[in-house]
Amino acid sequence: MKSIKYNLQDIFNQITTIAQKCGRDPKEITLLAVSKNQSITVVKEAISAGQNCFGENYAQEGVDKIKILANPDLVWHFIGRVQSNKSCLVSKYFDWCHSVNCLGLAKRLNQQRSIDKGPLNILIQINISCENTKAGILLEDLPMLASQINNFPHLNLRGLMAIPKKSKDDYHQRIEYQRLKTAFDQLKNNYPSIDTLSLGMSGDMETAIVFGSTILRIGTAIFGQRN
Numbered sequence: 509m510k511s512i513k514y515n516l517q518d519i520f521n522q523i524t525t526i527a528q529k530c531g532r533d534p535k536e537i538t539l540l541a542v543s544k545n546q547s548i549t550v551v552k553e554a555i556s557a558g559q560n561c562f563g564e565n566y567a568q569e570g571v572d573k574i575k576i577l578a579n580p581d582l583v584w585h586f587i588g589r590v591q592s593n594k595s596c597l598v599s600k601y602f603d604w605c606h607s608v609n610c611l612g613l614a615k616r617l618n619q620q621r622s623i624d625k626g627p628l629n630i631l632i633q634i635n636i637s638c639e640n641t642k643a644g645i646l647l648e649d650l651p652m653l654a655s656q657i658n659n660f661p662h663l664n665l666r667g668l669m670a671i672p673k674k675s676k677d678d679y680h681q682r683i684e685y686q687r688l689k690t691a692f693d694q695l696k697n698n699y700p701s702i703d704t705l706s707l708g709m710s711g712d713m714e715t716a717i718v719f720g721s722t723i724l725r726i727g728t729a730i731f732g733q734r735n
């Protein structure tokens with residue numbers, strides 16, 4: 509197996525190549541290392557290789573890592589479904605939440621945020637392929653939820669997150685990515701705080717970058733298969 513350092517460098521090289529090919533500045537794109545189910549040892553290895561943004565899906569597992577590593581240079585993103593009894597862990601310990609999909613959750617995250625940490629960065633999750641099994645709101649419900657979140661003092665609305673359905677039908681897939689990009693650009697026009705599109709995993713990095721992704725969420729390609 510190749511080292512984490514090698515994998516990170518390899519992904520950065522790919523990001524640079526793809527970004528340049530479509531006329532984007534690679535510096536606009538953040539690589540989020542998805543460390544769910546990975547050990548502290550492995551996360552430390554990534555930190556030694558210069559990685560500082562990590563994504564976690566399970567609140568308690570993430571909080572344990574945040575506490576053990578206790579490193580103020582690290583940025584922690586919560587990317588999983590937020591169970592209602594875990595919202596306080598997400599709000600108290602994480603810097604970002606990518607999976608906000610209703611007003612009730614936003615309200616709790618706002619109430620539970622400690623003032624001294626500054627506002628929690630929020631992405632609204634969009635169910636872009638309209639799948640029953642996936643979380644997120646439909647695009648038609650975005651204007652309302654965005655305006656509500658924008659009013660919370662302890663939340664900072666930064667943009668959108670989506671997990672498009674995997675498909676071999678390139679044409680239809682591109683329509684979905686384009687729809688998301690259009691919604692993101694509109695939101696950006698309406699709110700000056702919007703600058704983040706969390707889109708793209710190991711399998712769809714290239715399409716995601718072409719359609720404006722600013723955060724790629726990548727696990728397996730950095731750390732190998734999860735335990």
Ligand SMILES: *Cc1c(COP(=O)(O)O)cnc(C)c1O
Pocket residue numbers: 542544565587588671709710725726727728729
């Ligand atoms: C697990 C996960 C990822 C990373 O997936 P890999 O296949 O390991 O790259 C990205 N985004 C979300 C929301 C995830 O749950």
